[in-house]
Amino acid sequence: MTRYIIRRLMYVILVVFAVTAVAYTIFFVLPSTDPAVAFAGRNPTPELVQEVREQLNLDEPVPVQYALYVKRLVTGDEYGWPGLGLSYNTRSPVRDEIINRASVTLQIAIGGAILWLLIGIPIGVISALKQRSLADRLAMGFALVGVSAPVFWLGLVMLYVFWEKLGWLPGTGYVPFAESPKEWFLHMLMPWMVLALLFAAIYARIVRGNMIDTMGEDYIRTARAKGLSESRVVTRHGLRAGLSPVITLLGIDLALLVGNTVVTETVFNMPGLGNYVLVSTDSGDLPGVLAVVVLAAFAVAFLSLVSDIIYAYLDPRVRYR
Amino acid sequence: MKRRWLTWSGIGVLAVLMALALAACGDDGDDAADTSGDDGGDDIAAVIEQLGGPVTFGEPAKGGTFRIANTDFAQSDGFDPTGEYFGSAWTIYNSLMLRTLVSYPFTAGSAGNELVADLATELPEPSADGLTWTFTLKDGVKFGPPVNRDVTSKDIAYAFQRIATPSVAAQYANYYQVIKGLPEFSAGEAKTISGIQTPDDKTITFTLTQPTGDFLFRLAMPATAPIPREVGKCYTQAAEYGRYVIASGPYMIDGSDKLDISSCGSQKPISGFNPNTGLYLVRNPNYDPATDDVEIRQSNPDRFEISVNTNLDNIFAQIERGELEGSFETPPNAVLRRYLQDPESRERLRVNSGDRIWFAYMNLTTPPFDDVHVRKAMNLVMDLEGVQRAWGGPVQGSIPTDVLPDTLMPELTADSYAPYQAAPFAGDVDAAKEEMKLSAYDTDKDGLCDAPACKGIVHLNRNFAPWSTQSPIIVQSAAQIGIELETREASRSAVNDASGKPGREIPLSSGNGWGKDYADPSTFMVLFDGRNILADGNTAFSLVGLTPAKAKEVGATIPASGPVPSVDADIDACNPLTGQERTDCWVALNKKITEEIVPWVPLMDATAIDLIGPAVTQYDMDQNGTEMALSRVAVDESLQK
Numbered sequence: 001m002t003r004y005i006i007r008r009l010m011y012v013i014l015v016v017f018a019v020t021a022v023a024y025t026i027f028f029v030l031p032s033t034d035p036a037v038a039f040a041g042r043n044p045t046p047e048l049v050q051e052v053r054e055q056l057n058l059d060e061p062v063p064v065q066y067a068l069y070v071k072r073l074v075t076g077d078e079y080g081w082p083g084l085g086l087s088y089n090t091r092s093p094v095r096d097e098i099i100n101r102a103s104v105t106l107q108i109a110i111g112g113a114i115l116w117l118l119i120g121i122p123i124g125v126i127s128a129l130k131q132r133s134l135a136d137r138l139a140m141g142f143a144l145v146g147v148s149a150p151v152f153w154l155g156l157v158m159l160y161v162f163w164e165k166l167g168w169l170p171g172t173g174y175v176p177f178a179e180s181p182k183e184w185f186l187h188m189l190m191p192w193m194v195l196a197l198l199f200a201a202i203y204a205r206i207v208r209g210n211m212i213d214t215m216g217e218d219y220i221r222t223a224r225a226k227g228l229s230e231s232r233v234v235t236r237h238g239l240r241a242g243l244s245p246v247i248t249l250l251g252i253d254l255a256l257l258v259g260n261t262v263v264t265e266t267v268f269n270m271p272g273l274g275n276y277v278l279v280s281t282d283s284g285d286l287p288g289v290l291a292v293v294v295l296a297a298f299a300v301a302f303l304s305l306v307s308d309i310i311y312a313y314l315d316p317r318v319r320y321r
Numbered sequence: 322m323k324r325r326w327l328t329w330s331g332i333g334v335l336a337v338l339m340a341l342a343l344a345a346c347g348d349d350g351d352d353a354a355d356t357s358g359d360d361g362g363d364d365i366a367a368v369i370e371q372l373g374g375p376v377t378f379g380e381p382a383k384g385g386t387f388r389i390a391n392t393d394f395a396q397s398d399g400f401d402p403t404g405e406y407f408g409s410a411w412t413i414y415n416s417l418m419l420r421t422l423v424s425y426p427f428t429a430g431s432a433g434n435e436l437v438a439d440l441a442t443e444l445p446e447p448s449a450d451g452l453t454w455t456f457t458l459k460d461g462v463k464f465g466p467p468v469n470r471d472v473t474s475k476d477i478a479y480a481f482q483r484i485a486t487p488s489v490a491a492q493y494a495n496y497y498q499v500i501k502g503l504p505e506f507s508a509g510e511a512k513t514i515s516g517i518q519t520p521d522d523k524t525i526t527f528t529l530t531q532p533t534g535d536f537l538f539r540l541a542m543p544a545t546a547p548i549p550r551e552v553g554k555c556y557t558q559a560a561e562y563g564r565y566v567i568a569s570g571p572y573m574i575d576g577s578d579k580l581d582i583s584s585c586g587s588q589k590p591i592s593g594f595n596p597n598t599g600l601y602l603v604r605n606p607n608y609d610p611a612t613d614d615v616e617i618r619q620s621n622p623d624r625f626e627i628s629v630n631t632n633l634d635n636i637f638a639q640i641e642r643g644e645l646e647g648s649f650e651t652p653p654n655a656v657l658r659r660y661l662q663d664p665e666s667r668e669r670l671r672v673n674s675g676d677r678i679w680f681a682y683m684n685l686t687t688p689p690f691d692d693v694h695v696r697k698a699m700n701l702v703m704d705l706e707g708v709q710r711a712w713g714g715p716v717q718g719s720i721p722t723d724v725l726p727d728t729l730m731p732e733l734t735a736d737s738y739a740p741y742q743a744a745p746f747a748g749d750v751d752a753a754k755e756e757m758k759l760s761a762y763d764t765d766k767d768g769l770c771d772a773p774a775c776k777g778i779v780h781l782n783r784n785f786a787p788w789s790t791q792s793p794i795i796v797q798s799a800a801q802i803g804i805e806l807e808t809r810e811a812s813r814s815a816v817n818d819a820s821g822k823p824g825r826e827i828p829l830s831s832g833n834g835w836g837k838d839y840a841d842p843s844t845f846m847v848l849f850d851g852r853n854i855l856a857d858g859n860t861a862f863s864l865v866g867l868t869p870a871k872a873k874e875v876g877a878t879i880p881a882s883g884p885v886p887s888v889d890a891d892i893d894a895c896n897p898l899t900g901q902e903r904t905d906c907w908v909a910l911n912k913k914i915t916e917e918i919v920p921w922v923p924l925m926d927a928t929a930i931d932l933i934g935p936a937v938t939q940y941d942m943d944q945n946g947t948e949m950a951l952s953r954v955a956v957d958e959s960l961q962k
Contacts, residue, residue, distance in 0.1 A: 037858035090596035091399035091560030
């Protein structure tokens with residue numbers, strides 16, 4: 001098991017560096033706005049552009065720039081570890097920005113995940129147990145709507161209905177939990193619901209499929225033959241097997257959300273990582289964009305590792321493949 | 322039966338989707354839609370005219386919080402006044418936070434572009450040779466907490482030292498190169514700027530190397546505002562000081578009083594400013610209104626909150642509901658249309674000159690635009706009315722007939738000066754063809770550009786509205802004189818990047834614009850100054866005045882058809898002048914550029930549009946910053962949500 005974990009860890013490191021190299025190449029080597037020119041204002045003198053270029057180490061060859069970036073990433077820079085550099089836009093350390101914003105994104109992602117599991121799993125289970133019933137049709141209809149509706153559109157509809165027309169919920173923005181737990185909850189509710197509707201729909205379909213397969217297995221029939229109650233058969237034997245793929249999926253989905261909340265955070269004006277990557281891209285703030293890319297790659301690779309380890313623990317066959 | 326359930330559930334899903342779609346659409350329309358349609362029977366131009374200038378609702382009073390939101394805290398240098406180059410930041414500095422030797426009245430129209438004394442006791446006259454300017458500072462002006470001391474002439478001299486320090490990266494330091502000794506200080510060859518003398522705390526003298534007629538305008542820019550050395554010395558890299566700006570005006574960053582300036586190491590960013598979330602300003606307790614013109618800096622609200630909201634539609638929905646008082650962003654066309662069509666609420670929409678021109682630049686080195694007749698034909702054939710409609714109608718701007726906004730050159734408005742087309746400016750194809758016949762690119766003299774260079778010409782533009790909506794109009798207009806354009810649309814930064822590299826040889830781009838730095842034509846003339854052409858980050862897009870040496874330096878090519886015309890000598894002739902002589906000089910040069918050089922097709926003389934919330938009781942527009950005049954606004958807290 002230890003050897004398996006080490007092997008997988010090496011793989012994570014490899015993936016993160018491969019992503020970093022590709023991202024660095026895209027942003028710094030392929031044609032894009034010269035950050036030094038962008039930073040030097042709209043009517044810059046060549047001397048000022050050169051000064052900025054030196055300040056930002058852009059006068060070094062690209063491989064040297066990349067090597068410096070990786071070195072700072074691994075060993076840290078003057079602003080702490082990991083060394084993510086200085087924002088071209090705000091001239092504040094990217095690291096601090098990422099830490100502040102990651103907590104907001106995590107709150108959205110975790111809250112949304114809880115909500116989509118609470119919605120998606122029961123719907124999937126009921127659909128599976130009551131196949132072709134009215135409940136099944138309605139549940140799958142809900143799934144179809146959830147999967148089909150674009151997130152930005154759903155967000156705008158929710159704002160229109162719950163804030164603008166009904167006035168039940170506050171509009172956009174983020175209130176820290178420490179400032180007011182009630183306001184925090186009310187401001188998070190719509191972003192959670194938007195994410196939850198999308199993912200709950202997907203999870204409901206997956207759970208339904210898995211449960212239908214599982215409930216047709218021989219050991220379920222055996223459990224019933226032993227005289228166990230139907231609820232016990234479903235909860236003890238059906239759900240345990242039927243939900244295990246959901247655990248893997250949840251890990252990956254949560255990781256993807258780290259860099260994938262651009263739309264939700266933009267619509268609801270949440271100062272998270274998605275919002276940050278949008279602002280950074282728009283303003284040509286390459287260190288900001290790169291930092292989110294690296295973090296997202298790390299999150300996906302790391303949570304995949306965690307999922308793999310859990311799987312290997314649950315199913316010994318996996319670790320010997 | 323099962324199949325029927327399937328059908329019904331499908332219909333149900335469809336119904337839910339349609340209901341949601343209807344709810345989402347509401348009464349909003351297409352963002353790029355024309356706002357100049359039905360306006361309730363009124364003439365749209367007259368309506369827009371009425372929406373200019375200041376407005377008062379009820380009884381304006383002091384107090385309250387004035388709340389603004391923008392999609393980002395637009396900044397080019399981290400809000401460090403030495404380098405910051407965005408208009409919204411300038412408005413905040415000038416109206417609220419910083420005082421300069423001279424300033425503006427913060428009002429709409431030409432009056433708002435007139436200079437007034439601020440830190441100085443009066444507007445001085447230069448010495449007889451035009452080289453020396455002496456100012457006396459007012460008594461009783463103090464820095465805000467935690468500095469808490471008088472502003473002296475040495476604090477202004479220190480601001481200039483920062484401008485001249487390369488590592489601070491002042492983005493408009495070019496304006497101050499005329500100060501004697503400043504270039505030497507920048508190069509590290511001198512420890513002080515010899516052209517700035519401070520014989521005592523209340524006197525400062527500037528000595529220039531050449532007469533500069535617009536020098537006072539340059540002293541109204543925020544980079545020249547006093548900076549206390551005891552704080553500024555800790556921040557010698559670009560943008561660093563932005564988190565520690567010490568106020569000299571009526572407002573300071575919330576939390577300034579908590580800044581520990583006992584040493585550089587003890588200083589932590591002031592809590593009331595985070596570039597990603599917003600800026601919060603409170604009254605500066607050291608500000609004495611007796612040292613200021615309280616008609617100009619009325620300073621009504623107790624607090625300003627300038628926050629970030631990434632959802633533009635939501636910003637304007639919040640303004641309409643009274644949850645915000647305004648925004649530096651332009652309202653979407655759907656919002657504009659709704660307000661323009663409603664006589665009850667339309668006064669909340671304010672439309673003033675933006676002092677900004679959007680244009681299609683033609684590259685004078687690239688065929689067929691190396692031929693002045695082709696360039697003139699483009700000006701004659703362009704459907705400017707169609708472009709205006711594509712932008713959203715007259716509310717978005719007027720049709721320009723020269724290369725300067727009307728407020729900067731009221732002598733040449735469309736009513737008095739229209740060298741190419743007459744109203745309604747829908748394109749004069751016959752005149753354009755006649756002009757084209759004079760071109761070498763019309764080989765059979767039928768009024769159509771027929772040389773190979775007339776086909777497949779790259780037309781660069783931005784890939785979002787309103788710019789993208791004007792592309793087909795430009796393409797169709799050019800096609801009428803045989804010019805076949807291939808539109809390539811890209812992001813704003815990509816367009817700026819490509820336009821800024823002469824070596825890319827972009828023949829035509831309609832995704833570029835220019836706004837004034839101050840109300841003098843010289844700030845537009847940099848676009849036609851051949852000495853200003855750069856290999857990268859170039860803004861002299863048309864390459865007017867490109868010399869063979871400069872062409873080699875920047876990777877451009879002098880066309881085979883002959884040298885590129887220049888107006889460098891004309892610019893040099895106008896720059897030292899003052900008063901009416903200066904105005905006349907710029908008018909003549911503007912005409913020369915518009916009629917003889919013809920580097921652009923001017924497309925839109927853009928407006929600055931503000932939507933103000935129901936709690937705003939007083940509004941004016943700061944013509945200098947072309948944003949809401951924050952020094953004059955007032956809010957009624959009882960009407961806020």
